[in-house]
Amino acid sequence: MNHPSAGVALVLVSSCVRGRGRVVAGDLLPRPRLAENLNSSHRVPGLRRNNAPHAPFVPPPFLGCLVLTRACSTLVSFLQEKRVVAQRPGISSTMGLDVKEKALLTFIAKVTFPLVVVMGPFVAYTRIWEYPFWFLGLITFAVLSTKALYYLVERLTRRRKDLPREYGKWAIVTGATSGIGEAFAHELAQRGMSILIISRTPAKLEKTKADILRNAPEGVEVEVLAFDFTCMPKADAFYLRLREVAASLHKRGGIGMLINNVGTNVEVPEFFHALPESEVLDIVRVNVEGTVRMTRTVLPFMADRRAGAIINVSSGSGNHPTPLLSTYAATKAFINEFSRSLHYEAKHVGIDVLVATPYYVSTPGMYNKPPGLLNCSSHRFVQDTLSVLGRYDSVYPYIAHAILGTLMDKYWATPAALFKSMNKTRMRALAKKQQQKEDSSSTQKAAYRPAA
Ligand SMILES: NC(=O)c1ccc[n+]([C@@H]2O[C@H](COP(=O)([O-])OP(=O)(O)OC[C@H]3O[C@@H](n4cnc5c(N)ncnc54)[C@H](OP(=O)(O)O)[C@@H]3O)[C@@H](O)[C@H]2O)c1
Structure with missing residues (x-):
């Protein structure tokens, strides 16, 4: 399972746990002050009143983002496949999307995910046990910052080997x-x-x-x-x-x-x-x-x-x-x-x-x-x-x-976008080669002087 689908699965599981086990988990944990101060006239989407006994299930706001993210990457792969099929003779192009647009979609899909994972929980939730995804966000953040710290320390402590x-x-x-x-x-x-x-x-x-x-x-x-x-x-x-x-x-x-x-x-x-x-x-x-x-x-x-x-x-x-x-x-x-x-x-x-x-x-x-x-x-x-x-x-x-x-x-790079960029390089190199060929043949012609 890749990251987005793992994320969606986790959120779905957390939603189920939330529905059934809120007394076991949610009520045992201290609630942040923001949630305690909420009154019914000032509902914030994604936040519930502290002691609402049977609050209806509100889909987490970022669940939609995640599903969208997953849908985007699926769509991108699907379109890439379509494009390959469309290039074969006898089958016409269907969706008409350019490689650049697909690359952009992939980029959005792949960049939204980590952003959503890290930021989503902070923006939307207050209670820990109901939202395992919160942990996923923290873990992502912890892993990234540990890596950055490790890199920094490693760079500073490098010694020149004998x-x-x-x-x-x-x-x-x-x-x-x-x-x-x-x-x-x-x-x-x-x-x-x-x-x-x-x-x-x-x-x-x-x-x-x-x-x-x-x-x-x-x-x-x-x-x-x-x-x-x-x-x-x-x-x-x-x-x-x-x-x-x-x-x-x-x-x-x-x-x-x-x-x-x-x-x-x-x-x-x-x-x-x-x-x-x-x-x-x-x-x-x-x-x-x-x-x-x-x-x-x-x-x-x-x-x-x-x-x-x-x-x-x-x-x-x-x-x-x-x-x-x-x-x-x-x-x-x-x-x-x-x-x-x-x-x-x-x-x-x-x-x-x-x-x-x-x-x-x-x-x-x-x-x-x-x-x-x-x-x-x-x-x-x-x-x-x-x-x-x-x-x-x-x-x-x-x-x-x-x-x-x-x-x-x-x-960033989808294989299709990489193909496009490599093909550009190929065309440039071929044009350059052709130019060199023409230049050298014209020099040879100029050097050749037929006997008078
Ligand atoms: N430069 C880059 O941007 C870049 C990027 C990615 C990977 N690499 C990798 O880095 C390595 C070195 O690249 P480079 O750019 O420094 O190459 P380079 O400047 O073209 O030098 C290649 C060296 O390998 C020797 N060589 C080439 N073909 C040989 C053969 N068939 N048998 C024996 N020797 C041979 C050449 O000897 P002669 O002088 O006698 O021909 C020369 O000493 C390569 O493995 C390359 O794939 C380079």
Whole structure:
């Protein structure tokens, strides 16, 4: 049962209890002064005179709101279904509501509920036992305020960990030549860890190694391994080689950290059926197989020392439907659940597992968009992730992403609205691609001068 229907059920049960058991419950409890001072000529809807022996049942004012809320969400799902049906040839649209209007309805439905739960009881009622819903409101309020308090205390008491001492000397970072992976490699080296960087392009690996060594403190070592995670024929040989390297690192100070960062996505959001199979499978291989096999190879060495940490870089899109990025979102959902399950397993052998779910991070993979309110820098993202390592199983490290993710997941975005917004992005990206194509062909034409 979801929240609104649970609420309605509770109110209905409370109404029954109220009708039958008011002497048992209601009369035993002290009544607030407001109720005692009421006289019959000043009735307030929802409040009754203190000692009216058989006051007729007045439906709680917010019961109507709740039923309406539930009806709204049901209507929204119904309309979404209708729309899907209506888009099929031969069946015409019925209700004519736009996606935006449905999204608005869902928003109203979902936001009204917590408001009604928290405020309704205060506004409408005075007697506790007759209204279990009052408790639900209080519990909601208590949970939210405890969470806010916990977050505040947690933020204020965060301490910077001595990573090599707590986890071990070496960190392994995949996808380390650019964006988030590169930022992890630099930050961990700054904090005194030696790094094994893994990526696709050997030249970029050498450049990253030189950059890290130039800025890192004395004693930090960097090693490189080149591997394309889409390349299935070479995969077994690579993981054998990785096991050998890991065994050597295990003897030279231990593997303290594994950052499974490598990930890939379609260039432009696209309908699943329109994508080439090879592209779909590459996403699965890099995101899922890469994460699982890297973890399988490295984890036994950490378990042997009963120390270590694994950070899996996922995505906010793995927490809710993301139409037109379906394979990517599904692989990230896999990483989320894989990591969260592993978190509780690995805890028993002294290993911290955390899945970090960003939305927009300013990286070459995200066209280097300048950092802004919703778009953090990779450095900031890495620092925020490391600061909560060991505390959670899953986290939106950047606060704006946490707010956005909660709104998207719990309140705001209907899958239909998400489809509409992703489709807009797709159209823009396709138009841009087309423009680039035209520009380059016109440049080529201009460069070509036929012999006189
Ligand atoms: N940036 C964001 O806004 C964002 C949002 C949500 C999730 N994420 C996730 O964060 C992670 C990093 O993203 P990013 O934006 O930092 O990426 P990026 O800037 O594009 O960097 C990707 C890195 O992975 C390597 N790589 C890509 N494909 C590879 C392959 N097949 N085999 C081996 N290495 C490969 C690249 O190596 P080369 O340089 O050699 O190509 C590069 O080092 C990904 O898992 C992504 O899904 C990012």
